[in-house]
Amino acid sequence: MPASAEAGGIGLYVHWPFCRSKCPYCDFNSHVRDAIDQRRWRAALLKDLDAAARGHEGRRLDSIFFGGGTPSLMDAETVAALLARARALFAFAPDIEITLEANPNSAEAAAFEAYARAGVNRLSLGVQALDDAALVQLGRAHGASEARAALGLARSLFPRFSFDLIYARPGQDPAAWRTELSEALALAGDHLSAYALTFEPGTPFHARLKRGEIRPPDEDTQAAMFEATREIAAAHGFAAYEVSNHARRGGESRHNLVYWRYADYLGIGPGAHGRERGRDGAIAAIRRARSPEAWLDQVEGAGSGEEAREALDRREAATEMLMMGLRLSEGVARDRFAARIGAPLEDFVDPDAARDLSGRGLLTYQDDRIAATAAGRAVLDRLLAKLLV
Structure with a gap:
């Protein structure tokens, strides 16, 4: 896996909170508004970027991620302006990854070329399903044919692209998921999230x-789907490098x-x-302030959208690092943990529990x-409850 995040580089996340409609399963910070003043939002995001960068000027920037919400509703001019400002504030890594999340409907796909010209080099598509009935069930605004067309367009315009799928939907069985996933992997670039x-x-x-x-599949059926995802993805050359994420080598x-x-x-x-x-x-x-209007007012009035800054104690930071790192197949390196937290792993992990879980x-x-392990990542919450002290 790329090692850049271990060598002092940082990432930048840009949140665009607006969607055309709210999906019935979504609890993200996304909002539907009748009108969006793109120029006003562009100016505010640039100001918030300046504020966030203070004290970090000149640091190597390894990645930028435009998430949401639906960032493919942003003007490409806003994306270009933010990338230009980021380049002025930070030292872009030679292989910087610049990702933008997008919906695969035809209206938003029309803007893909403009995003590529603006500097986006990786597209992440919210496909979610390749079945029209499932897309209606999920409240998505695109059809399966639009999704396939958007994937083809992404392949032609961006060096890298990824897409998301949702499984364990009401009424879905493992056989149907296996068929859908196999088709999806045949369309994939270098990355898939499931x-x-x-x-x-x-x-x-x-x-x-x-x-x-509505009723989701039972726990055993969901476990079978999880295992099938890992198995089928691996057969197509996509390793499960994280609980829900699969990639070709380097992807x-x-x-x-x-x-x-x-x-x-x-x-x-x-x-x-x-x-x-x-x-x-x-x-x-x-x-940063969660409400779009509160954030906008705060940035325009105070110059920053920051709402709270809390110093984590070592135990809080160690717990976060282990909760995040154990999602990865590579796990957590002891030397990296000690350097980041300032204390050895054994200060926060029960060695007897670790040996038992290992056995x-x-x-x-x-x-x-x-x-x-792969089996451990399938029950990660329970594993962490036993492991952490």
């Missing part, structure tokens, strides 16, 4: 679940590796989060690193 459908409180899907109107998402390896990253835009290590070695958790085939506990 997520089990979740029913988050506050979403329409959760309300329907509570009313008994891993560098931006997400910044998160999972617990490196520094800056976040701008409504609700964006960041992690920064200060000169004293302490790691700070930074949060059960859920964990590898070695001299140089700790890593969850």
